[in-house]
Amino acid sequence: xxxxxxxxxxxxxxxxxxxxxxxxxxxxxxxxxxxxxxxxxxxxxxxxxxxxxxxxxxxxxxxxxxxxxxxxxxxxxxxxxxxxxxxxxxxxxxxxxxxxxxxxxxxxxxxxxxxxxxxxxxxxxxxxxxxxxxxxxxxxxxxxxxxxxxxxxxxxxxxxxxxxxxxxxxxxxxxxxxxxxxxxxxxxxxxxxxxxxxxxxxxxxxxxxxxxxxxxxxxxxxxxxxxxxxxxxxxxxxxxxxxxxxxxxxxxxxxxxxxxxxxxxxxxxx
Amino acid sequence: xxxxxxxxxxxxxxxxxxxxxxxxxxxxxxxxxxxxxxxxxxxxxxxxxxxxxxxxxxxxxxxxxxxxxxxxxxxxxxxxxxxxxxxxxxxxxxxxxxxxxxxxxxxxxxxxxxxxxxxxxxxxxxxxxxxxxxxxxxxxxxxxxxxxxxxxxxxxxxxxxxxxxxxxxxxxxxxxxxxxxxxxxxxxxxxxxxxxxxxxxxxxxxxxxxxxxxxxxxxxxxxxxxxx
Numbered sequence: 376x377x378x379x380x381x382x383x384x385x386x387x388x389x390x391x392x393x394x395x396x397x398x399x400x401x402x403x404x405x406x407x408x409x410x411x412x413x414x415x416x417x418x419x420x421x422x423x424x425x426x427x428x429x430x431x432x433x434x435x436x437x438x439x440x441x442x443x444x445x446x447x448x449x450x451x452x453x454x455x456x457x458x459x460x461x462x463x464x465x466x467x468x469x470x471x472x473x474x475x476x477x478x479x480x481x482x483x484x485x486x487x488x489x490x491x492x493x494x495x496x497x498x499x500x501x502x503x504x505x506x507x508x509x510x511x512x513x514x515x516x517x518x519x520x521x522x523x524x525x526x527x528x529x530x531x532x533x534x535x536x537x538x539x540x541x542x543x544x545x546x547x548x549x550x551x552x553x554x555x556x557x558x559x560x561x562x563x564x565x566x567x568x569x570x571x572x573x574x575x576x577x578x579x580x581x582x583x584x585x586x587x588x589x590x591x592x593x594x595x596x597x598x599x600x601x602x603x604x605x606x607x608x609x610x611x612x613x614x615x616x617x618x619x620x621x622x623x624x625x626x627x628x629x630x631x632x633x634x635x636x637x638x639x640x641x642x643x644x645x
Numbered sequence: 646x647x648x649x650x651x652x653x654x655x656x657x658x659x660x661x662x663x664x665x666x667x668x669x670x671x672x673x674x675x676x677x678x679x680x681x682x683x684x685x686x687x688x689x690x691x692x693x694x695x696x697x698x699x700x701x702x703x704x705x706x707x708x709x710x711x712x713x714x715x716x717x718x719x720x721x722x723x724x725x726x727x728x729x730x731x732x733x734x735x736x737x738x739x740x741x742x743x744x745x746x747x748x749x750x751x752x753x754x755x756x757x758x759x760x761x762x763x764x765x766x767x768x769x770x771x772x773x774x775x776x777x778x779x780x781x782x783x784x785x786x787x788x789x790x791x792x793x794x795x796x797x798x799x800x801x802x803x804x805x806x807x808x809x810x811x812x813x814x815x816x817x818x819x820x821x822x823x824x825x826x827x828x829x830x831x832x833x834x835x836x837x838x839x840x841x842x843x844x845x846x847x848x849x850x851x852x853x854x855x856x857x858x859x860x861x862x863x864x865x866x867x868x869x870x871x872x873x
Binding site: 525526581582588592611 | 697721752756757776780785811819822824826833
């Protein structure tokens with residue numbers, strides 16, 4: 376598989392108001408892994424939970440990717456993702472129970488694993504994953520948040536959500552219980568697609584239309600796009616930590632075994 | 646904790662803590678807040694607590710429920726809101742529910758419907774989701790600017806710079822963006838070997854602030870920047 380099939384640019388910022396940055400990001404473009412977490416908990420435990428989650432998941436997936444790339448089992452990526460999340464959940468949960476300072480800590484999560492022209496996406500809590508395809512931005516995740524539930528149940532109108540004080544209430548997080556249930560989906564990843572992982576500090580302050588405009592305007596300069604997204608959140612108030620990871624699919628990336636097979640086939644036809 | 650202060654002709658006559666998931670307001674004596682006014686219906690309105698919010702809802706009353714003078718069906722109460730029932734006013738007091746964007750730290754609470762579900766891709770989750778919109782626009786004021794095209798294919802036209810970024814380029818390539826920020830506009834090079842020029846000077850790779858009357862050259866277009 377090509378080593379430069381995914382281009383990644385990321386930015387994380389404490390924002391204008393908060394004292395600490397409890398967001399955490401980690402990525403390995405060569406292995407097609409990007410992970411983002413928004414930690415929560417007293418003192419500075421949120422920072423610990425977020426960092427534990429991204430570091431554990433990244434390193435677990437780095438190992439897993441090397442393994443499934445050699446076997447070409449289509450179910451492996453999904454299993455690898457679930458396994459890595461469970462490992463992080465256990466670690467955060469155990470630390471929270473063991474250290475008094477870490478009691479009750481947890482974290483949201485958004486991750487993408489690119490493999491064989493596809494991507495496995497997972498999230499917990501209110502961190503989001505969007506995709507820009509054909510100049511159109513699409514939200515691919517559904518927030519685990521009270522506000523989302525209220526809107527879905529028709530208790531409040533989506534247009535009134537701005538008036539709510541429930542923005543900070545998530546209904547699911549990693550590390551809170553002995554096991555965590557995760558939203559996982561598998562989708563195709565086409566050349567030109569830009570995947571955006573972000574903490575709520577972005578989408579609470581920058582509306583989707585502006586995120587779309589920034590990505591469309593700056594997609595040819597990914598680091599500048601990441602910087603502009605964060606800057607826009609801060610210009611609009613920056614009340615929370617804000618983090619973004621952009622992953623652009625530069626070209627098709629079939630699994631190595633397919634490529635080898637195709638090469639053989641082509642050589643044979645020649 | 647949030648409370649309601651009932652007043653008549655500007656004089657407080659009663660107050661009650663919002664310590665229940667739901668309370669009702671009306672003329673009937675069975676209500677949590679009794680409104681002694683013929684204009685009020687027997688069961689006039691309900692106030693429900695969801696998370697950090699208190700939501701007032703009209704119970705199909707004959708004369709309607711008004712918040713700060715506007716008739717509502719359902720309304721998320723903000724600190725200082727006044728719910729009107731004829732001559733009686735009910736003021737919502739909850740400094741934590743102020744109109745400013747809330748600074749509450751993220752907390753975990755039980756959801757309203759879904760339990761532990763979908764470990765594998767659920768069919769319904771495949772569809773796009775509009776999601777929860779962004780919060781109310783902060784009280785940030787952005788300047789108003791535009792560019793007049795002096796030379797190039799679009800010569801004579803004016804482009805309003807009323808969004809967060811505006812891209813300029815040639816043949817599908819975004820060569821530069823003009824970014825709108827609270828303290829002014831900035832032009833930044835995006836791609837291409839040549840940097841944009843402002844007043845005949847190359848701007849380099851860094852964002853460059855724009856001043857009223859600046860002349861910008863990007864590819865074969867010449868633009869005049871105008872600020873209100």
